[in-house]
Amino acid sequence: MRRELSPAATAAAVAVLGFAVGLAGDACHVASGTTRYEWMGVPEIWRSRAWFPVLLTGAVLLAAWAGERSGLPAARTRSRADAITGAALVLALYALTAVLKGQPVTVSVVLTGALAVAVWSWWDPSPGAFAIAAAAAVAGPLAEIVVVSLDAASYAPDSDGLGGVAPWLPCLYFAAGAVASGLWSAVRGR
């Protein structure tokens, strides 16, 4: 039986997972030409400007903390191994959206959306997880629309149909939010 992690260690592990997924996923979007950084004044980490993985890590911590604090019951208890599977599946979905560059919007949105729903209903098909996933699906793209309107980054002309960001972006944030909502208790263990 594994030891329960302290709050500080749990937060650190959640942050590392969020940072790693954000960094590797973003590298895929830059490599595929889906996104491009326009501000060059901030140091680069791999293929990201530092502010992006830092913001994303903060968002993952916030969603994980909200999921833990909400007191809403999870439909399934998740282990540390499940946390790795969940983070890996979100990263795979992130990379898949890079592969889908150039596909018709209908195809990329339906594929990403169906997989996002499957991630939520596998990970924790509870109303609480759905609420956090839906909040992420709204807040994440809105934040990126602000980033794009500030000329800090941009989406490719064939991938900017949702106010300057990609139409499948809410689906990706939905999956990430669903997993993040239960990440705190999964990583902490019992």
Place this chain on the structure above:
Amino acid sequence: MRRELSPAATAAAVAVLGFAVGLAGDACHVASGTTRYEWMGVPEIWRSRAWFPVLLTGAVLLAAWAGERSGLPAARTRSRADAITGAALVLALYALTAVLKGQPVTVSVVLTGALAVAVWSWWDPSPGAFAIAAAAAVAGPLAEIVVVSLDAASYAPDSDGLGGVAPWLPCLYFAAGAVASGLWSAVRGR
């Protein structure tokens, strides 16, 4: 503990799932140019002519009813949340076949086939579910071959190698049939 649904409510929920998956999946095939409607005399719903999602919904209801009535034991009991995951995975496979347009037949058939087998063996690795999945893998493409030979719809020239329909079509119907076979009891609940 959730309430068991009445037969009418169960049938309605199964029909809604089948209709939604058929409509969104078909929109992907039309968007990617995999399929094309040739008869224009029937009203359009999203990107489908109305007869297609209606036929598909009937087929899903039939498979769900056959799975329930067969009395063959399921290897795994599935919940309503599992039904959402199953429907989402079938829709993702549907959309994936649109992405695979232009791939060599070997690649698209092996990938779709492997995922279809994984869906069956995850959802319900029982002989009964296999039988319904296999029946769907034969009957579905045969029905579409008839549709194509009536000039109601057509597959693109690079995707019509199986009597006028796509070679991976049996794999997609196999996965859909496997999930449909257990959909009635999953949606009804216990």
Place this chain on the structure above:
Amino acid sequence: MRRELSPAATAAAVAVLGFAVGLAGDACHVASGTTRYEWMGVPEIWRSRAWFPVLLTGAVLLAAWAGERSGLPAARTRSRADAITGAALVLALYALTAVLKGQPVTVSVVLTGALAVAVWSWWDPSPGAFAIAAAAAVAGPLAEIVVVSLDAASYAPDSDGLGGVAPWLPCLYFAAGAVASGLWSAVRGR
């Protein structure tokens, strides 16, 4: 309750699974132009030269035997149905790498790697399975580098960035090794 298979029957079933996955996956790589056979003196099976699926079957048997003999505890007990799901997912990942031909290295490696980690953490998130998966991720590509340097086969110019083999090859072997490590006991049953 199913009968436990004899060691000979277990070995035969593991060999059949390994052979089938290797043959179908390799056919995808040949069809997509990812790999090419250069030695023509050996009989062909489907699209492979016979030595390849034979070597791969031996490797799967070795990994399955090592997983069984190691005595390291599995984190999850796997059934015969799970063995089919695991083999199907590894084959799907194999076929997916054929689809990814032409994608930027970052994208194909991150996507294959994330899915490989998800396969391991779903199938058996134990240190023993990880060790065998990691050993496969090193030994498999090394063996293929030798094969390429002997001019028996080659990877396409856009897919040979890792000493003549594809950069995502370790990820594919990692997933295959993880599943193979628990295949013996899953196939044998209890």
